[in-house]
Amino acid sequence: MAKLIIPTPLRKFTENQSSIETSEGTVEQAIKGLANNFPELQKHLFDADGNIRSFVRIYVGEDDIKALDNQNTKLDSSSIVSIIPAIAGGIN
Amino acid sequence: MFISEEKLQEEVTHLSDFIGNTPLFPLNNILQKERVKLYAKLEWQQFGGSVKARPAFNIIKNAIKNGELDKEKTLLDASSGNTAIAYATIGASLNIPVTICLPSNASKERKMLLKALGAEIIYTSEFGSTDEAQNVAMGLYRSDPGKFFYADQYNNPNNWKAHYYGTAEEIITQTKGEITHFITGLGTTGSFSGTGKRLKEYNSAIELIALQPDSALHLMEGWKHLETAKVPGIYHDKLPDRYEEIDSYEALEMIRLCAAKEGLILSPSSAANLSGALKLADEIDEGVIVTLFPDSSDKYSEIINGLFLS
Numbered sequence: 001m002a003k004l005i006i007p008t009p010l011r012k013f014t015e016n017q018s019s020i021e022t023s024e025g026t027v028e029q030a031i032k033g034l035a036n037n038f039p040e041l042q043k044h045l046f047d048a049d050g051n052i053r054s055f056v057r058i059y060v061g062e063d064d065i066k067a068l069d070n071q072n073t074k075l076d077s078s079s080i081v082s083i084i085p086a087i088a089g090g091i092n
Numbered sequence: 093m094f095i096s097e098e099k100l101q102e103e104v105t106h107l108s109d110f111i112g113n114t115p116l117f118p119l120n121n122i123l124q125k126e127r128v129k130l131y132a133k134l135e136w137q138q139f140g141g142s143v144k145a146r147p148a149f150n151i152i153k154n155a156i157k158n159g160e161l162d163k164e165k166t167l168l169d170a171s172s173g174n175t176a177i178a179y180a181t182i183g184a185s186l187n188i189p190v191t192i193c194l195p196s197n198a199s200k201e202r203k204m205l206l207k208a209l210g211a212e213i214i215y216t217s218e219f220g221s222t223d224e225a226q227n228v229a230m231g232l233y234r235s236d237p238g239k240f241f242y243a244d245q246y247n248n249p250n251n252w253k254a255h256y257y258g259t260a261e262e263i264i265t266q267t268k269g270e271i272t273h274f275i276t277g278l279g280t281t282g283s284f285s286g287t288g289k290r291l292k293e294y295n296s297a298i299e300l301i302a303l304q305p306d307s308a309l310h311l312m313e314g315w316k317h318l319e320t321a322k323v324p325g326i327y328h329d330k331l332p333d334r335y336e337e338i339d340s341y342e343a344l345e346m347i348r349l350c351a352a353k354e355g356l357i358l359s360p361s362s363a364a365n366l367s368g369a370l371k372l373a374d375e376i377d378e379g380v381i382v383t384l385f386p387d388s389s390d391k392y393s394e395i396i397n398g399l400f401l402s
Contacts, residue, residue: 007219009308009320040173046309047341055311055340056196084218085309 002079004034009085013040027058028071030081057084100162103186104153111149112258114165115267116266121353123370127378130369136388140178143386145280148178148210148252151243166191168233169243169311170225172314174387180209193225201391223322245280245327254285263382272379274302276367277312277361283384288331302332303368311340312361317363338364347399357389357396
């Protein structure tokens with residue numbers, strides 16, 4: 001199963017779990033599934049229109065999903081999805 | 093090269109002329125309400141390039157004075173950027189080595205500036221924010237206490253005292269004592285705590301409003317979402333008269349508005365302060381509101397490019 005890495009500030013809402021396994025097929029499905037399982041994450045991950053907040057960085061492996069297929073990026077059993085807090089820009 | 097303690101003290105005294113005393117800018121275009129005035133301290137206009145010059149300098153000055161820091165020791169701290177740059181700027185001037193524990197998702201400009209100023213950067217997890225960077229810095233200090241002076245901006249009282257003796261006194265003088273509201277974001281909480289404490293002592297009717305991001309994941313560099321972050325040891329949670337939350341999207345829109353109306357291109361945290369201050373201005377019939385603009389847009393090219401070029 002793919003693995004979602006939870007950033008420290010959000011672990012309060014995932015019962016202190018640092019990673020969560022997912023069998024979802026895309027990044028969007030995985031993040032929505034995460035928020036469904038832990039509803040307090042909703043406001044931190046999604047904007048009022050239900051889209052992933054534009055400044056929440058999501059990586060699959062080493063790649064920003066913006067350089068892949070964005071929220072439709074496909075996941076397989078070896079995928080590691082990282083949710084990165086944006087301090088002031090991304091990982092450079 | 094051996095430099096005497098007296099010479100180092102002289103160099104510190106010389107630098108003090110270039111720290112603080114920032115202009116109080118009237119935001120007359122963005123707020124036009126007859127009996128409400130809004131001002132912002134342009135904190136990037138000092139040596140070190142941001143509001144963090146004040147605590148960084150005060151921490152260094154007092155550490156040298158107390159014999160905790162000299163040119164044989166390395167200043168060590170955790171920072172998300174601005175304090176690190178201020179330490180590195182002052183450290184370069186005083187020839188004091190600086191080591192910074194920096195979350196690896198800090199912006200490219202921050203890393204570049206720190207390297208240009210000669211600081212050693214120890215990257216910490218991109219998942220852990222400055223909370224984890226603090227743990228790494230503490231661990232490093234404990235592994236070799238003789239090598240480091242651990243500045244510990246989150247728990248060092250010389251952080252908030254820089255604002256108590258500096259920022260607050262400047263605001264009182266610059267507003268001729270007429271300030272009625274002080275509003276700013278919480279990061280290390282030093283600027284809010286130090287400025288707010290002194291303003292309350294000056295006039296207990298001055299209202300203090302603390303701002304924080306509405307989410308753990310946000311764009312306001314240095315700000316803390318207290319519900320999910322390690323609360324700094326210097327913070328007194330009873331000081332604010334009230335708290336308000338700012339959405340990162342509001343801050344981005346405020347960057348556009350302030351650039352167009354005032355000719356100031358702000359950082360996200362400065363813009364978030366402006367957003368809070370304008371909402372406050374809507375609520376009151378009269379008063380003099382003061383906020384801080386911690387830094388300009390200079391170190392946020394990715395955000396500014398996204399706002400204005402794409």
